[in-house]
Amino acid sequence: MGGIIFGPVRSRRFGESLGVDLSPYVKQCNYDCLYCELEGKKAQDSMESPLEVETILREIQKGLAHFPNIESLTITANGEPTLYPYLYELMLRLEDVKGATQTLLLTNGSLLCEPSIARACLLFDKVKFSLDALSKEVFKKIDRPSKTINLEQVLHGIYDFSADFMGELYAEILFVKSINDSLEEVKKMAKFLAPMRLKRLDIGTIDRPPAYKVERISEKQLESLGRIFLDFGIPTFVAKRIESNRQENLILTQEEILKTLAMRPQSLQDISTLWHSSTKKILQELLQSGAVERIESNGEEFFRIPYDNKIQ
């Protein structure tokens, strides 16, 4: 199915969804977040070699034919999906292809201030944006945005979009120890989010190997930060490290394993509970060949595609 479609991915919060990767071959993002689960890479303002809308629609059609019962299509990217220059056209034409399937956009929110991009984002059923800081210094430190990005404009864009968007709006904050977890910063974020009609705010911390050497905050601290957002009247969900003990027995091909690990490193816990023994056997072969590596991050073991983990 090429590298554009991945999954299905099951999430307790968004049900079963098929991922659509608008930049399947290389990371392209206008941020270079400390905590990114993808390789650290200099931020860029535009997408190079964007895929044809036709190609993406064809892959989505194949994906939907293969998995007719999925609840949603999650539009994402190895990086930031709103950098895709034909997002509006893709969304318009997707209407004829997707039937009753819902559409979900995962974005860093930085380009919602651009009217042409906001117009495309308004066509989604659900939008989840991330917000990591309200002060300039913290924003620069944690998200390492491209030089053309101005935090004030980003915040205005998110705010205006939240007023215009008719679908379900979600926000996400990822906390990194000693970077964006001060009480002052948290209260600023809560004040900013409180007036929005958020379906839910998800807060979490690092639980996959990050692009740079940064640490997670404790579950206790996360819980107490969650209470601050609740005090501001924001429906808040605190993401716990281990979400499931279900036995899924996922059978994946070698190509699907590589794609899954390229999108998101998997912990030993994920693999033991979710993957079928035949999938684990292929993973062992990939480990032996060096196509996959086993690493330790924040006290847990993970499997991922190797890359140079260097500060740029």
Ligand code: SF4
């Ligand atoms: S975490 Fe998201 S926004 Fe940040 S660098 Fe990675 S892909 Fe970009």
